[in-house]
Amino acid sequence: MAEYYAKSNDSLSFELTKDDQLIGKLIYQNWFRFNAEIVVSNRAYLIEPKGFWGTTIELKDHDKVLLKFRMNWNGEIVVQTYFDGLKESFAFKHRGVFKESFVLTDQQGVELFVMKPHLKWTSMNYEYHITTSDSFDGFTRKDLLLFTSLHCANYYMSMMVAAIV
Template sequence: MAEYLAKSNNSLSFEVTQGDQLIGKLTYGSWFNFNAIAEIANVTYQIEPKGFWGTTIELKDHEKVLLKFRMNWNGEIVVQTYFNGIKNGFLFKHRGIFKESFVLTDQEGIELLVMKPNLKWSTLNYEYDITTSDAFETFPDKEIVLINALHCANYYMSMMMSAII
């Protein structure tokens, strides 16, 4: 089990840390835009919507798709990874109302990580406390999945806010 913190310095960028160690960054180009740049260990990945409606989001290393996700009809986000030619599936979902959190599970429903959002009223920026399972910590590409989970949480909250407005 490991603890991470995703902290927003402004409304367009997040840094994910474990203790004092920087794990990666997620930077958006503008508000309400799902295009982003993920930086992990000095490697830059592009995150961009695909398709006519832009409902599928892809994370790419240059032109190679490493991960993609889309929201299904009941508000859960289906995540597919393609690391080293191996396809894996995950489910990212919102849990709770008053003590809300986000959960990433594998195909068997086993929780891999839990993200708890905290709105900092003084700056109106979000922070996420992230707890991962021992199984998640063994993933070779866990940093990419971790940064993508942050993007999924932001995507979910943006989609829910647009549904309210």
């Protein structure tokens, strides 16, 4: 079991750390778009909407699609990875209202981690505390799953705000 922290110093970027060591960054191009860049170990990955409506979002390493996600009819975000030629599916779910959190589960429903958002009222920026399970710690590309989940949390919140307005 490990603990990670995602902190936003401005509204366009997040830094992910574990034991006060920087894992990487999630950087948005602007506030109103879902395009972003993940930088891990001096390597950049692009996140961009796909298709006419942009409802499916892809994580790419140059032209190679490593991961896709989209929101389904019940509010869950379905994540499909294509790491090392193997296709795996995950569900990113929102839980609670007052004790809000997000959970990533595998196909069998096993929780891989819990992500708890915290709004810093002084700067109006979010921070996330992520607690992983032992089974998640065995993943080889867990850094990309963490960053994608961070993007999913932001995506989910923006979709819920848009639905309210």
